[in-house]
Structures are given as C-alpha cells and as structure tokens.
Amino acid sequence: MVREIIKLDRISKFYQMGDSRVDALRELSLTIHENDYMSVFGPSGSGKSTLLHMMGLLDVPSSGSVFVDGKDVSQLPENELARIRGKKVGFIFQVFNLVPSLTALENVALPMMIYDVPQREREKRAEELLISLDMGDRLRHLPGELSGGQRQRVAIARALANNPEVILADEPTGNLDSKTGEEVVSIFNKLHAAGKTLVVVTHDPDIARNTDEVVRIRDGQVVEHEISKEHSIRAGGGMELAGGLKSKVNEKLGVKTGIKNKVK
Numbered sequence: 001m002v003r004e005i006i007k008l009d010r011i012s013k014f015y016q017m018g019d020s021r022v023d024a025l026r027e028l029s030l031t032i033h034e035n036d037y038m039s040v041f042g043p044s045g046s047g048k049s050t051l052l053h054m055m056g057l058l059d060v061p062s063s064g065s066v067f068v069d070g071k072d073v074s075q076l077p078e079n080e081l082a083r084i085r086g087k088k089v090g091f092i093f094q095v096f097n098l099v100p101s102l103t104a105l106e107n108v109a110l111p112m113m114i115y116d117v118p119q120r121e122r123e124k125r126a127e128e129l130l131i132s133l134d135m136g137d138r139l140r141h142l143p144g145e146l147s148g149g150q151r152q153r154v155a156i157a158r159a160l161a162n163n164p165e166v167i168l169a170d171e172p173t174g175n176l177d178s179k180t181g182e183e184v185v186s187i188f189n190k191l192h193a194a195g196k197t198l199v200v201v202t203h204d205p206d207i208a209r210n211t212d213e214v215v216r217i218r219d220g221q222v223v224e225h226e227i228s229k230e231h232s233i234r235a236g237g238g239m240e241l242a243g244g245l246k247s248k249v250n251e252k253l254g255v256k257t258g259i260k261n262k263v264k
C-alpha cells in the first residue's frame with residue numbers, strides 16, 4: 001500500500017462577499033500519495049488555486065478535514081501549520097513570488113531560516129540547488145535581472161530548499177513562453193523520477209499529458225480522475241479513489257492506457 005501524504009476529506013471552502021457567497025470548493029475529496037505526479041486541470045475560477053492552498057496548508061477549509069501523514073491538521077493553530085508546511089511542501093507560483101531585493105541565492109536560502117539552519121549551510125545548499133538547475137552563474141543576480149524562465153528556476157530551487165516531500169505548483173508555466181515552459185516541465189519530470197511528489201495546477205493540456213494522474217475540476221468539484229496504468233500498478237492498483245466510483249480501463253488523454261474514473 002502506497003503511503004498517503006495529504007488527504008482532503010470532503011472539504012468545502014466558501015467566501016462570503018457581502019450578501020453573496022462564493023463556493024470555491026464543494027465537498028471535494030482527494031488523496032496525494034508518495035511519489036504521485038498529478039495535474040489539476042480545470043477552467044479559470046473552478047477552484048484550482050483554492051484546492052492547492054488547502055493541500056499546502058496555506059488556508060483552512062470552511063468544512064471537512066485535511067490529514068497530513070494521517071493526522072488531522074484542520075484545527076491546528078497557524079504557527080503549527082507553518083512548521084508542517086515548511087517541511088512538507090514547497091510552493092511554485094505563476095508569478096514566481098521572489099523577494100525583489102534579495103539575490104537568487106538569498107531567495108533560495110530564505111525558507112531554511114525558519115528551521116534555524118546556520119547561514120553558511122543555508123548558502124551552501126542554496127548554491128547547490130541553483131547549480132543543479134543550471135543557475136550557477138546567476139547566484140548574485142536580483143530577480144529583476146533574470147528572465148522569466150530563470151526566475152522560475154530560482155523559485156523551483158526555493159521550493160526545494162527544505163527538501164519537502166511534496167511540490168505544489170500553481171500554473172507554473174503561465175507566464176513563460178512555450179519553450180521555457182517545456183524546460184520547467186522537464187525539471188518536474190526529473191523531480192518526479194527522483195522520488196518527489198508533485199501536484200501541478202494547470203490549464204495547459206501539454207502539462208497535464210505529462211503527469212501520471214489528471215484530476216479535472218469544475219465548480220469546486222472533481223468531475224474526472226484519470227490515472228495512467230503505469231501509475232496504478234506502482235500505486236498498488238490505483239483503487240484509492242473517492243468512494244463508490246466505477247473504474248474502467250480507458251486511454252489516458254489518448255496516450256497511455258489507464259484507469260479512468262468519472263464522477264457523476
């Protein structure tokens with residue numbers, strides 16, 4: 001049985017906007033297992049970013065539970081959530097979110113401060129990470145002195161700083177040209193091959209096609225969850241899906257044979 005890392009159990013999230021209520025997520029259940037490579041695919045406003053924030057403990061659901069390593073973290077105070085979040089997940093955003101006044105090296109070293117890693121060690125690890133992402137000749141550059149693709153590499157290095165188990169990326173290629181976007185996807189493929197667990201929010205079908213699982217969401221609900229056959233064998237049958245779904249063998253996006261589950 002493959003280990004569950006993050007489990008969302010019937011989570012809902014609503015935002016009260018004056019008199020009206022926006023239901024961003026509606027009783028959504030989804031489990032992230034060790035070494036999953038998942039894309040969350042859906043139109044703008046379908047709840048993808050909200051979902052990623054729940055997985056990454058950046059926000060708490062209005063109802064339902066979030067489990068990390070089997071423990072319900074839904075009721076924990078923010079300082080405890082922050083500690084779990086820092087070790088467990090690394091975030092990558094569409095707009096990079098680097099600190100403009102810090103160099104590439106300093107941006108990557110920053111997340112290690114919460115765990116009191118000594119400065120020399122922080123810088124050494126940051127340098128190694130940047131070198132591994134072909135950014136060794138840009139260590140002292142500020143974000144404003146880097147191209148979009150280079151900024152995203154810095155952001156990927158930063159996401160890896162505390163060696164998190166799970167990488168959560170929100171439209172990571174949304175601000176990149178297609179060639180640079182492909183380079184980012186190829187970095188994700190390598191991270192997955194190296195054992196990382198990745199969840200990539202996207203509305204780019206080319207990225208979705210690369211991953212082992214595609215979760216389609218619409219109006220805050222999972223409407224389809226496709227798992228490729230390769231993946232389902234690795235994951236011990238791939239039957240780890242929301243209760244009572246029918247599975248049938250199908251093509252995964254016309255490429256791989258897989259198990260496809262449709263939620264009605």
Ligand code: ADP
Pocket residue numbers: 015017022023024042043044045046047048049050051
């Ligand atoms: P996506 O990432 O798929 O575009 P989001 O998760 O950002 O979708 O948003 C889902 C819905 O929730 C949208 O209707 C959006 O307007 C609404 N929403 C998201 N964040 C907030 C917020 N902080 N306050 C109010 N409404 C929000």
Ligand code: MG
Pocket residue numbers: 048049050170
């Ligand atoms: Mg979004």
